[in-house]
Amino acid sequence: MRSFRKTLTFQLPERMGFENVTTAVETAVRESGIREGLCLVNAMHITASVFINDDEPGLHEDYKRWLEWLAPYDPSPEKYHHNRTGEDNGDAHHKRQIMGREVVVAITEGKLDFGPWEQIFYGEFDGRRPKRVLIKIIGD
Amino acid sequence: MRSFRKTLTFQLPERMGFENVTTAVETAVRESGIREGLCLVNAMHITASVFINDDEPGLHEDYKRWLEWLAPYDPSPEKYHHNRTGEDNGDAHHKRQIMGREVVVAITEGKLDFGPWEQIFYGEFDGRRPKRVLIKIIGD
């Protein structure tokens, strides 16, 4: 069994945003030389997500409005007790639970084994500082 | 290390529905011959889910009502900007995020290593056309 590890770093200009990381993950799969296996891609920060969905700007706008309805940004310690710690990102810890921490993708014949529209995204909910994504691949 | 790959195809008659795929995944585990490992089961489409929960029709009705509250079907481009593309499935991309893309299940002594009530479901949110689920197993 072989394994491969790589991290990616993102600094998004807004509090919330989505970045397509599919090409970067494909590069990691090639670098790994692994032909059959599993590829884990996860946010290393707890106010961010990695998820698979459509690369369509309208949908990303929909996600932002929807996540803001589900867990609105509010720096006050009344809305989020978490903000009593001096943080203002209580909302981001909720948004991340909706969108998920990680994806696991099959690798088949040296490639991400994807359906027609699957694309991997980094989802940021407390941006404007450098944050990391981990890629770990195991297989043969 | 060994690996095994298989896809399942579903065409559900309604826009939203749940199909128990546990037996099909158990068959794949047997076919793989793998005794110890991990089994990834994921939707290959971004308006569908694979999740683990109870095989109980009342619960599935509850899920449908709840998902419709969280992300109602609405073909208009006002509710979902995604529908400006000509699609009418903006809601389905949201429902799938709640229910998740994939499950990873342990394989122990040649079987899915499950608790007493765990069952694997395909969750469809934009049905009435053929869609695929990927099973990828790695182990020894």
Next chain:
Amino acid sequence: MRSFRKTLTFQLPERMGFENVTTAVETAVRESGIREGLCLVNAMHITASVFINDDEPGLHEDYKRWLEWLAPYDPSPEKYHHNRTGEDNGDAHHKRQIMGREVVVAITEGKLDFGPWEQIFYGEFDGRRPKRVLIKIIGD
């Protein structure tokens, strides 16, 4: 390829609660002797979750209020058809979908490959009875 399996048992005193299981998972990784691989940690019950987020009591209070808004406890069979079965935990099956069933964590150089604040939690939504978490590790 090597594999390792272990279960943990929890009996939480309240209906809903969160327990930090990071140290227990770290112990399992050491016991496994696996240096490079993947570690699956999943709830074996369908009214419970395993998730990764912050070990901060205010945030956990926020999660409880938020989950209660998303899927309020209500033993009546009107609110949740699932409760027609005689159960009163329809809400718990919904809360678990928000928080997720499982996490997959990379193992690198014999350790959980974590970002600065990542901690693994068992999330209970129908407690006061013994329930299990599965740890399955594969790698070399």
